[in-house]
Amino acid sequence: MGLPSRMLGADEYEVLHTRTHAKALVGPALALIGIGALVGAGTAVIPTDYRPLGQVVVLVLGGALAGWACVRPFLRWRATTYSLTNRRLVMRTGVLSKVSVDLPLWRINDVSTQRSLGDRVLGCGTLVAQTAGEGSVALRDVPDVQHVQRAVSEQLFGELNAAPGPGGAR
Template sequence: MNHDDFAVEPVEGLPERPPEGEHILWQGRPNWWALTCDALNLFWVAGYFVLLAVWRFATLVDQVGFASAFAASWPFLIMGLIVCAMLSIVGYAQARATVYTITNRRIAMRTGAALTVTLNLPFTQIGDATLKTHRNGTGTIALDLLGTTRLSYLVCWPHARPWVLRRTQPALRCIPDAEQVARLFSEAAEARVNTPQIQRRTPHMAVAAE
């Protein structure tokens, strides 16, 4: 029987239905292969084990011969394949459990393969955004938050800008058609920030535009 672990969500990727006046512009997930390579450094890990195997072979070939040196270096390649397979599983699970949502008011990030966390980032709390694209068409949009808003890097990982630890920047990692999504986000954020906010201060005061 098929079972959706997130069936309790009234709208996939969001903890509750959007309030009146808010609507979803885009939803997506990371490309699992790009996430595995970029966030989990799959190729670097594979290269490390290949380097170990080559080093082992080079140090033994003059002493024990080609066949014995190859036999001694082969286990490093086996271990590398196992580790890479495990990283691929983690990358797939992370991508499958993630839903990025852009509305006309905010960015919501539902992340976490084991422990689900949902981040709600209103456009008014985002000071800047940077786009990094890859040759395969995927890309990452990193969000620089305003003011005193602080997020834990470990809570956000791998959905954070790499190596920016002092001030964590949550990120939409390895999303397909990243340039188009970035353009949609930019237009929605600009429209939201430039929209006058109406606030009623007291029951006896007139409604004022800020």
């Protein structure tokens, strides 16, 4: 699901839509496994004098910890999206408090990528858009960041590349 149509201008259309890379979910998945193991061990070692109330307390604490360590990062990942239209680059994030950053394409001077070794293995990276006024805007953990960079560059410089050169040659 991309940008809602109410957020698009009259002749504006969405070129690309993605969310942050799923690598953000590896830590929460491992945490969920660990929390499950701890809850299982915790309920098993409760003395019989404190059962079932002690087991319920361990389950409630485990559920609260799972919500904080697993559900919260999942919702943050799910709510963070990057969209490219023919006019702007949009970053939307936030679960309860929504933040939307719109960067008009006409203000972008340069688009580059940054990829660590781990990012290269996972196929993601950081897209850095240099602007004339505010410096740079970094979109982190963009999946297939080179494809996104190419799409932004085509939107930025497509008309320049399509213009005929001297003598009508392209």
